[in-house]
Amino acid sequence: MWTLADQTFKSRLLLGTARYPSPQVLQEAIQASGTEIVTVSLRRESAQENSGNRFWDYLRQTNVRILPNTAGCSSVKEAIVTAHMARDLFQTHWIKLEVIGNDDTLQPDPFQTVEAARILCDEGFEVFPYTTDDLVVAERLVNVGCRIVMPWGSPIGSGQGLRNIDALRKMRERLPHIALIVDAGIGRPSHATQALELGFDGVLLNTAVAVARHPGPMAAAFRLAIEAGRGAYEAGMMQASSRAHASSPTVGIPFWHQESLL
Amino acid sequence: MRIQVNGRELQVDQESLTIHGLLEELGYLNNFVAVAINETCVPRHDYTAYRVSDRDRVEILAPMAGG
Numbered sequence: 411m412w413t414l415a416d417q418t419f420k421s422r423l424l425l426g427t428a429r430y431p432s433p434q435v436l437q438e439a440i441q442a443s444g445t446e447i448v449t450v451s452l453r454r455e456s457a458q459e460n461s462g463n464r465f466w467d468y469l470r471q472t473n474v475r476i477l478p479n480t481a482g483c484s485s486v487k488e489a490i491v492t493a494h495m496a497r498d499l500f501q502t503h504w505i506k507l508e509v510i511g512n513d514d515t516l517q518p519d520p521f522q523t524v525e526a527a528r529i530l531c532d533e534g535f536e537v538f539p540y541t542t543d544d545l546v547v548a549e550r551l552v553n554v555g556c557r558i559v560m561p562w563g564s565p566i567g568s569g570q571g572l573r574n575i576d577a578l579r580k581m582r583e584r585l586p587h588i589a590l591i592v593d594a595g596i597g598r599p600s601h602a603t604q605a606l607e608l609g610f611d612g613v614l615l616n617t618a619v620a621v622a623r624h625p626g627p628m629a630a631a632f633r634l635a636i637e638a639g640r641g642a643y644e645a646g647m648m649q650a651s652s653r654a655h656a657s658s659p660t661v662g663i664p665f666w667h668q669e670s671l672l
Numbered sequence: 673m674r675i676q677v678n679g680r681e682l683q684v685d686q687e688s689l690t691i692h693g694l695l696e697e698l699g700y701l702n703n704f705v706a707v708a709i710n711e712t713c714v715p716r717h718d719y720t721a722y723r724v725s726d727r728d729r730v731e732i733l734a735p736m737a738g739g
Contacts (some may be wrong), residue, residue, distance in 0.1 A: 426739030436737070451738025452706065454678040454731070457699035462734025466704050469735070479738050487711065494713035495706035495733055566739070616739035 412611065414589055415504065415536045415557065417475075419446050422606065422636050424477065424591065425629070426616025433468040435625050440472045443619065443629035448474050449506055451481045452496055477538060479506035480526075484519070489526040493535060505530060506538040506560075506593075506614075516566040520547040524554060531555030540593050543577035545584060552588055559585065560593035560614060563605065567617045569597025572604055582609045599628075599635030606639025607647065673726035687726075691719040694730070705734045 411418050425445040430436040440448060450469065455462045469476075478496035483489040486509065493505045509526055511519025518541050527537045531554055539551050543561045551559050561581060564570035572578060572592065582590060592605040593614040602613045613636065622628035673684050677698065684697065691714060695701050707714050708731040714722050724730065 426737075428737040428739045430737070449738055451736050452733040453736035455700070455703060455705055455734035456678075457703060457732075460703055462736050463704050465737060466735040478735075481738050491708055491711050491713055491731075492733075495708055495731075498713055498715050499704065499706040499733070499735065614739075 414447075414611070420444070421446050421633070422612035422640060423602075423632060424449065424593075424612060424614035425619065426614070427465075427469065428616055429620035430625060433465065436620075437468060437472055438626040439619050439629040440474060441629075442626045442633065444633045445629075446474055447477050448472070449477045449479050449614065449616070450500075451479050452492055452499070453482075475504075476500045476502060477504050477506050478502065480508050481506075482510075483508060484510050484513075484522075486522045486526045486529070489522070490529055493526075493530055497535070503534055504536045504538065506540065508540045518542060518562075520544065520550075523547070524550045527551050527556055528554035538591070538593075543574045543581065545577065545581050548581055548585060548588075552585060556588075558589040558591065560591045562594040563592045563601060564595030566594045568595055569618060570595055571597055571601035572608075575604075575608070578605070578610070579608055599631045602632055603635045603639035603642075606636055607642050609643050612636075673724075675724060675727065676729045678730070678732055689724050691722050691724060694724050695719070695732075698732075700732060703734060705732050707732055 411420055421444045423443055423445045424447045425443050426449045427436055478500055480489040480492040483492055489509050496505060507527055509519045509522040511517050523539055527539050530537050537556050538558050538560055539556055540560050541547050548559045563572040589611045591612045591614050592610050596602055596613055596615040597618050605613050619625050619629045673687055675682050691707055710729050
């Protein structure tokens with residue numbers, strides 16, 4: 411069990427809901443992953459198609475907590491309006507804040523992210539800011555009221571894993587009381603294990619499960635990987651050494667180390 | 673009046689409509705949506721009071737899959 415934004419959860423996996431082959435596969439993945447929090451976005455709805463509502467009907471059946479995002483926003487103003495609309499729609503003060511600064515790399519705009527986070531925290535939102543692994547930006551986010559910081563491992567949807575381990579490790583050391591969640595770039599279960607071994611509180615991922623050949627079993631693999639990483643972190647891992655150390659005791663080695671047979 | 677709904681120009685017969693009335697007119701009444709007028713969110717409890725006026729820009733958003 412762990413606490414995130416004053417709520418208690420068993421799972422340390424936050425799962426995105428995009429790019430699944432069908433709503434049924436999404437439901438299966440949610441169940442297999444054990445996640446208790448899923449992200450959703452807001453998009454223009456056509457009254458005739460009503461696709462957003464059908465998606466919502468499927469999602470509601472899974473009984474998970476909703477973390478709406480501001481994906482697609484590239485200014486403070488857009489992010490704030492989207493957050494307000496998400497709060498009105500989902501009746502939650504949780505918001506995953508994304509303010510994109512570069513459409514090619516999908517890199518967050520740190521300046522506008524911090525400014526939007528300041529306004530939303532002041533308004534009483536629980537802000538989950540998507541940011542890079544830059545420590546100073548993370549500290550600014552904390553200064554404006556964020557209790558959670560979500561640095562990327564690598565660019566969104568790239569599946570490259572944790573590209574800057576040192577920066578992530580440093581962020582963990584410097585922000586010991588902040589909930590740190592690796593958001594974006596996780597491509598395989600071992601990447602998630604690595605994040606948890608570093609002491610990160612959780613991971614948020616989407617594409618790695620959604621585009622797997624079998625999303626349900628992949629979601630289950632991520633559940634185990636995250637449990638393993640957290641278990642290892644809590645158990646305290648050994649330090650790596652440049653020298654070999656025999657694991658078996660050296661005292662009493664038979665046959666070839668006999669001192670004297672006479 | 674002439675308004676913009678989700679980026680598209682729209683001619684509405686009435687001179688003034690509440691948001692509730694507009695959602696009904698456009699077929700959204702039973703849909704799970706959030707509404708913003710001129711880039712400001714209007715909470716659902718204001719739908720029957722808030723009146724849409726000529727030249728307003730209306731955004732109607734619904735939940736969608738997202739990461």
